Amino acid sequence: MTDEPGLFKAPPIAEQERMVEALLFATADPMTPAQLAGRMPHGCDPASALAGLRKRYDGRGVQLVRVGDAWAMRTAPDLGYLMSHEVTETRKLSRAAIETLAIIAYHQPTTRAEIEEIRGVSVSRGTIDQLIELDWVRLGRRRMTPGRPVTFIVTQTFLDHFGLESARDLPGLKELRSAGLLDNRPSPGAEPEEDDGQEQLFGD
Known part of the structure; x- marks a missing residue:
């Protein structure tokens, strides 16, 4: 044939x-x-x-x-x-959620313990759950360390929302501080900040 x-x-x-x-x-x-x-x-x-x-x-x-x-x-x-009038979307997050998201983005894959060490305060489950519900954060691979803690990484939805090709395109630490994201972090032993205050993600 x-x-x-x-x-x-x-x-x-x-x-x-x-x-x-x-x-x-x-x-x-x-x-x-x-x-x-x-x-x-x-x-x-x-x-x-x-x-x-x-x-x-x-x-x-x-x-x-x-x-x-x-x-x-x-x-x-x-x-x-x-x-802008069609795609403007308000996403209000607490300062705790903003800092948690920034830490995950810059240190991914990172564990809850590592996030808490950097922030100096504990991270509530609700804070991470909120970021997961927004589809900006997802579970990564478990660390091959005692207890095999789960890690967190940012999602493709997060990159797409902020017009980033990859996490390497994130702004520098100086730019984040000027945007009010990483300044005034509490030092270890300080009173935990309230999660009630609302901040605009990556806003002024």
Whole structure:
């Protein structure tokens, strides 16, 4: 039996780019190359299609951006102000939650004990639960130490919300302090601060 030529031949790269473009526009969540490959015909190369698509959208009002290991179509940063009335979202967190989130982001993977050591006060379960419910923090691998404590890391949703490609793109310590996130931390032995005061995450 003679094999039909081109029976399993992948579509041209231009067509693959169109497929990737359609998939990313159809979902609000970033997609990884593996997820794209699972939707595309056999033999497609999502990585090459993404590279070509990113170049094609460079300088446009909508851009292809990387979010962790995934990709998404997003409004160009300099045009974000046009959408502010549609995408403004208030997320109020206590100072304890803000500091806990910042510590996890900068020291991940980190344990509850390590968070408490840095903050100088205990961390309530409700604080971490709130961050998990927001899908900004998730459980990481357990440490191979006595008790095998669980670790915490930030999520892809957290990176996407703040326009970060990875945790390496987080602002420096000086910038965090100027934003009012890490200043006035209580010293060991100080009275625990109240979790009732509300602060705007990464706000002034």
